[in-house]
Amino acid sequence: MLNHLVEYAKRLEDVEPGFKPKMVRWAAVFSESGEFLDVVEMGNVGAKKNPGRAFAKCPDLAQAELVGGNSPRCHFLIETAEVVALLYDKKTLERSGGTEKILGKHAFFIECLKAAERDLPVLEGITRFLATESDLSQLCVCLTEHKAAPSDKVTFQLGIGGPFVVESDAWHEWWRTFRGTLSTSKRSSSRGTTPCLVTGVSVEPAATHPKIEGLSDVGGSGVGTVLVGFDKDAFTSYGLEQSANAPMSEETANAYRAALNHLLKHQSRTLAGAKVVHWFKDKLAVEDDPLAWLVESEKQVERDANRRAAEMLSALRSGKRPDLAENRYFAMTLSGAGGRVMVRDWMEGSFEELVSNVNAWFDDLAIVHREGGRLAPEPKFLAVLGATVRELKDLPPPFVASMWRAAVRGGPFPQNALALALRRTVISIIGDDVPNHAGMGLMKAFHFRNQGGSNMSDLKPMLNEGHPAPAYHCGRLMAVLAAIQRAALGDVGAGVVQRYYAAASTTPALVLGRLVRTAQFHLGKLDAPGLVYWYEEKLSSVWGRIGDAPPRTLGLEEQSLFALGYYQQLADLRTKKPDEPAKKEEAHA
Numbered sequence: 001m002l003n004h005l006v007e008y009a010k011r012l013e014d015v016e017p018g019f020k021p022k023m024v025r026w027a028a029v030f031s032e033s034g035e036f037l038d039v040v041e042m043g044n045v046g047a048k049k050n051p052g053r054a055f056a057k058c059p060d061l062a063q064a065e066l067v068g069g070n071s072p073r074c075h076f077l078i079e080t081a082e083v084v085a086l087l088y089d090k091k092t093l094e095r096s097g098g099t100e101k102i103l104g105k106h107a108f109f110i111e112c113l114k115a116a117e118r119d120l121p122v123l124e125g126i127t128r129f130l131a132t133e134s135d136l137s138q139l140c141v142c143l144t145e146h147k148a149a150p151s152d153k154v155t156f157q158l159g160i161g162g163p164f165v166v167e168s169d170a171w172h173e174w175w176r177t178f179r180g181t182l183s184t185s186k187r188s189s190s191r192g193t194t195p196c197l198v199t200g201v202s203v204e205p206a207a208t209h210p211k212i213e214g215l216s217d218v219g220g221s222g223v224g225t226v227l228v229g230f231d232k233d234a235f236t237s238y239g240l241e242q243s244a245n246a247p248m249s250e251e252t253a254n255a256y257r258a259a260l261n262h263l264l265k266h267q268s269r270t271l272a273g274a275k276v277v278h279w280f281k282d283k284l285a286v287e288d289d290p291l292a293w294l295v296e297s298e299k300q301v302e303r304d305a306n307r308r309a310a311e312m313l314s315a316l317r318s319g320k321r322p323d324l325a326e327n328r329y330f331a332m333t334l335s336g337a338g339g340r341v342m343v344r345d346w347m348e349g350s351f352e353e354l355v356s357n358v359n360a361w362f363d364d365l366a367i368v369h370r371e372g373g374r375l376a377p378e379p380k381f382l383a384v385l386g387a388t389v390r391e392l393k394d395l396p397p398p399f400v401a402s403m404w405r406a407a408v409r410g411g412p413f414p415q416n417a418l419a420l421a422l423r424r425t426v427i428s429i430i431g432d433d434v435p436n437h438a439g440m441g442l443m444k445a446f447h448f449r450n451q452g453g454s455n456m457s458d459l460k461p462m463l464n465e466g467h468p469a470p471a472y473h474c475g476r477l478m479a480v481l482a483a484i485q486r487a488a489l490g491d492v493g494a495g496v497v498q499r500y501y502a503a504a505s506t507t508p509a510l511v512l513g514r515l516v517r518t519a520q521f522h523l524g525k526l527d528a529p530g531l532v533y534w535y536e537e538k539l540s541s542v543w544g545r546i547g548d549a550p551p552r553t554l555g556l557e558e559q560s561l562f563a564l565g566y567y568q569q570l571a572d573l574r575t576k577k578p579d580e581p582a583k584k585e586e587a588h589a
Contacts, residue, residue: 001346002198002248002256004330008279009255012262013056017254018179019172020060020210020261024078025052026148027157027164028085028139034125036135037160039142052153055166059175064208065182072104073182076112076175077166082150083109084130085140089150106130112178119174122165126156194247198256205247210257212341214264218275220336227260227341228253264334269295271333272385272395274344276404278331280351288312288324290358291331294381294407305378306362313359316352327351331408333401344401347408357410364448365441366461372571375461376437381407387439388420411449418446422560429566430501440567443560451557463568465545471558473545474508475565480538481515483573487531488522505562508550516543542569 009015029037042053059076066073074083081087083105113127129135143154156165165171196203211224230236230245237245243253263277278291286292290312293305315321333345362378369376382392385403389395402414421442428435444459458467467473482497489495496515504511516539526532554562 001330001332001343002252004348005256005259006198006252007281008263008330009259011283012258015251015255015258017062017250018060018175019057020258021054021056022058022060022078022153023051023054024153024155025050026081026143026146026152026154028154029157029160029162030126030129032122032125032158034122034127034129036129036138039139039146039148040157040160041146055155055164057172058166059171061179061182062208062210065179068182071108072101073108074105076109076116076178077171078153078155079105079109080150081143081148081152081154084154085136085143087140087143087148087150115178116171116174120165120168120170122158126165194244196252197246197248198252199249201249203247203249203252205244206250206253207242207244209243209248209253212257212260212264214261214268215275215334215336215341218270218273218335220341221339225336225339225341227256227343229340271295271382271404272392272400273397274333274335274400276331276333278329280330281328282323282326284324284327290355291329291408294358294361305380306359306366309355309359309362313352313355316355324351329354333404335397344397345405347405349409353410354408357408360410361407361445364445365438367437367441367444368462368568368571370435370437370567370571370574372573372575376441379438379441383438384442387424387436387442388417389424406449413442413446413450415450418443418450418560419556421446422556422563425563425567426502426505429563430498432498435567440564443564446560447557459564463572465541467545467561467565469558469561470546470551471508471554471561472565473542474504474512474550474554475562475567476569477512477516477539477542477546478504478562479566479569479573480535480542481519483570484519484522484535484539487535488525501566505554505559505566507553508562509552512550 023043025041025043027040027042029040031037041050044050055078058078061073061075066075082102086099086102086106088099088102110127110131113123113130117124117127130139148154157163158165193202193204195201196205209226209228212220212227213224214220215225216222228243228246228248230240230242235245236242260277263279264275267279268275268277280289290309293308312321316324319325328348328350331345331347332343335342335344365379365384367376368374379387381404385395385400386392388399399414399416403417405411406413421439425435425439425443427433428439444461447459458464458469463476464472478497478501482495485492485496496518500511500515504515519539523532523535526535551558
């Protein structure tokens with residue numbers, strides 16, 4: 001896994017230790033001579049949550065470098081308004097221990113600027129301004145007037161609309177040298193060398209690894225979450241300290257951090273308490289990404305994901321897409337817990353296998369539209385998850401991870417998927433609500449993947465009058481009975497479905513016979529003899545498939561077959577016009 005992340009990092013522009021991309025909201029504008037001009041907001045100006053502007057290569061210190069030494073430290077060129085301009089609430093700081101730490105960071109910030117002046121002369125005037133208390137107050141007041149928060153990032157710009165100091169490469173070499181001079185308890189030659197866990201090359205292992213960003217909304221820390229860390233004795237062995245237990249060079253650790261940060265920012269999707277990221281061995285056009293077909297909403301793409309998957313699979317097998325034949329996919333499911341990254345799942349495989357699994361996902365979930373006559377729209381992944389709970393926030397992360405694996409790997413669904421989908425379906429049917437297409441498709445797909453046996457090949461998207469399971473035909477009978485009542489009495493509020501569906505789907509032998517006898521009275525109220533004859537034929541045909549008598553009780557799997565039979569029969573009945581049976585009867589007379 002780490003090796004594939006490091007390989008992915010090689011595609012990125014720069015993953016050198018001591019540098020990383022950053023978002024900055026405010027620019028303090030100075031003239032070439034160091035005269036303060038103004039403060040400018042960057043990014044999505046006016047937005048409630050404006051993250052600012054992205055800078056690709058910014059100086060960055062690891063946590064070990066920040067906390068090492070005998071005095072407070074901070075980053076170079078880009079820091080918070082609290083550190084750069086001493087913009088803070090003095091009363092709040094006094095209650096939390098005073099301003100000593102902030103003043104120490106501010107002094108270190110100025111010290112760094114002064115040390116870099118030789119390589120970047122434009123810093124001289126900025127350094128002088130920030131070191132002068134009366135001048136610094138101007139910047140603080142200006143930031144306050146612009147409603148900047150103490151935690152907002154600030155950097156420097158040369159002239160209104162001019163270049164940014166951080167975008168110059170003149171400071172890079174100085175910064176590399178400067179980082180090497182930082183004394184910390186984390187940098188020690190006494191650790192010796194050992195083979196890198198990822199590359200196999202003999203290296204001096206980094207004592208601590210950089211943190212992963214982008215998981216704060218799924219349990220991670222807002223200041224970053226650790227993937228590799230050993231801060232407890234229970235996590236260590238053989239007398240090794242910290243990350244020497246999983247030895248990697250600083251370059252390797254920085255590479256996997258850069259890869260994960262990039263994926264979480266540009267190639268991730270949040271799925272109920274977790275984030276999924278995926279990538280490919282070789283770069284892939286967005287329109288050729290099968291995993292995007294799984295999760296994009298119907299508004300984002302046309303409802304043709306199944307067709308695209310089938311066409312892609314055909315092209316791969318026929319040799320029409322040789323550029324994709326050797327490609328591979330990699331996918332991770334991540335969340336945070338206690339400041340640590342939790343890798344909930346890891347998957348990899350051939351591109352052809354992925355396309356085949358996505359194609360099977362849509363095929364297995366295919367179900368007739370509730371109005372009949374056509375298939376329902378292809379359900380996206382979140383729609384299938386939503387068919388199992390009242391609200392998406394109720395989804396447990398382990399269940400989501402299992403469902404994602406079923407979609408990507410083509411394996412069985414989690415065992416509770418059928419019960420959850422059935423429960424929501426029964427609630428909808430009894431409540432006289434529209435049945436959920438994705439829920440019905442999930443129950444059908446569950447039988448395909450998890451149950452097997454003769455029922456597996458007999459379940460189809462449309463009605464199957466020859467299905468071998470009596471439970472399926474009991475559900476069909478319930479739909480026919482409901483249709484007869486509706487044809488005879490119209491909308492009666494709490495009809496046969498609302499009153500008897502729950503009992504009929506669990507103990508059909510106790511309920512269905514009585515309902516069939518009641519249906520004879522409903523048939524007597526129909527004015528069209530042809531319609532009466534047609535419904536009688538339908539009742540007789542369905543009852544013949546049930547056998548001598550309905551089952552006494554139905555288990556969970558049989559209840560789901562009952563629901564599928566009910567739904568598919570109802571959809572089939574809706575494709576028939578009310579006068580069609582009468583016309584056919586008149587034609588035979």
